[in-house]
């Protein structure tokens with residue numbers, strides 16, 4: 001095994017939308033998925049229909065399919081301003097028996113509301129890290145916001161992202177705020193990097209956030225793989241999110257390459273730092289959905305891993321133990 | 331038949347009465363809804379808002395134009411209940427206060443989509459409220475120059491104004507050359523546009539109010555009451571006398587037929603502290619008395635608050 005040893009998570013809990021759950025009960029976790037994914041503002045679009053009953057039915061079927069194939073927990077990594085609907089997720093979790101972990105956080109910069117970018121001050125200075133830290137931490141300690149109505153449940157992680165072209169100053173404030181919120185609350189951080197995965201990770205580490213509290217998502221992007229980022233991220237002790245299983249496009253490596261990448265990381269002793277997910281969009285509004293089921297990793301990708309020679313223990317570690325360690329509130 | 335869209339349905343222009351042409355039930359920057367420091371219970375919202383509207387009605391106010399854009403906490407169902415219970419006609423906006431208040435879905439949208447969206451809100455309704463927008467809000471982002479997104483919104487607004495006959499109200503009248511270039515290119519007569527906030531403390535010096543009027547635009551002195559004399563004035567405040575003198579000077583230049591006036595107050599602000607003591611009723615309690623004291627006759631006051639807004643708001647066919 002690698003240099004890192006897993007924390008003892010025997011007594012740990014994870015924040016789900018229905019309350020804290022023993023980390024041992026999560027089962028197979030899909031760490032980077034979307035339940036309801038709404039581009040900010042799409043809810044006002046004249047031709048966008050948001051039928052909660054229909055959305056519920058679609059998501060419930062997908063969650064049941066996930067469960068039927070051995071899934072236990074879905075992490076909605078869309079943050080707090082991209083369609084998150086805590087009450088709907090509570091009902092979905094109760095109905096399907098799938099644990100749902102929802103996220104605080106937002107980003108990248110272009111996805112923020114003007115309140116954070118051009119506030120009503122002179123000059124309109126964008127929000128600094130400290131204010132984002134407070135906004136995100138309260139989502140864990142006081143509850144997730146249902147805008148202008150109430151707080152419900154506790155966020156299980158902080159998710160943020162950097163601009164694809166490269167981290168902007170406001171992206172950096174988001175990252176530092178996420179790191180500080182994670183330090184004060186004990187939940188992990190899930191990031192999507194901009195143009196340089198390792199450099200963006202370093203911003204969190206610079207805030208003294210332990211690397212094993214971070215998952216760097218999107219490391220199955222071609223540019224990251226070409227740069228050797230997955231191994232570098234694992235070497236620093238952060239989790240390597242290969243979370244586009246089932247996506248083969250201009251930006252991402254193929255499933256075959258993904259499986260080989262996993263095998264290589266395991267070979268190099270980083271089996272305890274790999275996380276898999278499919279970035280499936282359960283229901284999308286204002287942007288195209290992908291048609292992936294949440295069960296894709298279990299049904300389709302795991303056989304590819306087995307073909308690469310991974311053992312059942314390796315697979316169990318990646319799908320159950322690693323996300324359990326990451327999501328356990330410290 | 332002359333008509334104006336209010337949140338409770340179209341009304342005849344003749345019923346508008348005295349109009350507060352640029353006001354807010356409650357304004358907040360998009361995203362402010364995530365910050366609980368600004369939250370108020372619905373009980374508090376009504377408690378802060380209803381007495382102001384009732385007072386407006388009792389003073390003789392007829393119509394309250396809410397200039398709150400799509401992502402700024404605009405809430406047509408709430409406005410309907412306020413209008414029904416207080417008797418004040420409320421006109422809601424489609425459009426955006428500025429490009430920097432349009433969320434990503436709209437920021438990425440084409441001019442064609444934005445125009446279609448505005449037209450839908452004017453002719454079919456806002457969301458599923460059934461309330462049709464009576465005005466199109468556009469504006470200049472922070473920074474003083476129109477951004478590309480601001481320009482797309484202005485162009486879409488011009489097309490929607492031409493298609494529906496509903497007028498346009500701008501947030502800020504700086505960089506008016508760019509705005510007028512767009513309106514001219516789209517063929518929109520400039521008397522369908524109210525260039526607002528020519529009087530605000532930050533931008534008044536940079537705003538070519540006379541030039542705008544000469545081009546045919548309507549000119550909004552619509553931040554009356556944001557005064558440096560207030561105990562805690564906002565950064566856009568201006569000395570009371572300076573604003574009043576500016577207004578009187580402008581009218582004196584022969585532009586009475588072009589001016590509209592309002593207070594841009596929030597009944598109950600959604601994402602900022604608001605300005606204590608400043609309400610829509612500044613129009614009755616301070617502004618109209620000041621205008622009378624300055625020698626304006628009742629006919630002129632009627633022109634500013636009744637006739638000009640009626641011309642402006644009436645849907646053109």
Ligand SMILES: [Zn+2]
Nearest residue numbers: 352354397594
């Ligand atoms: Zn305003």
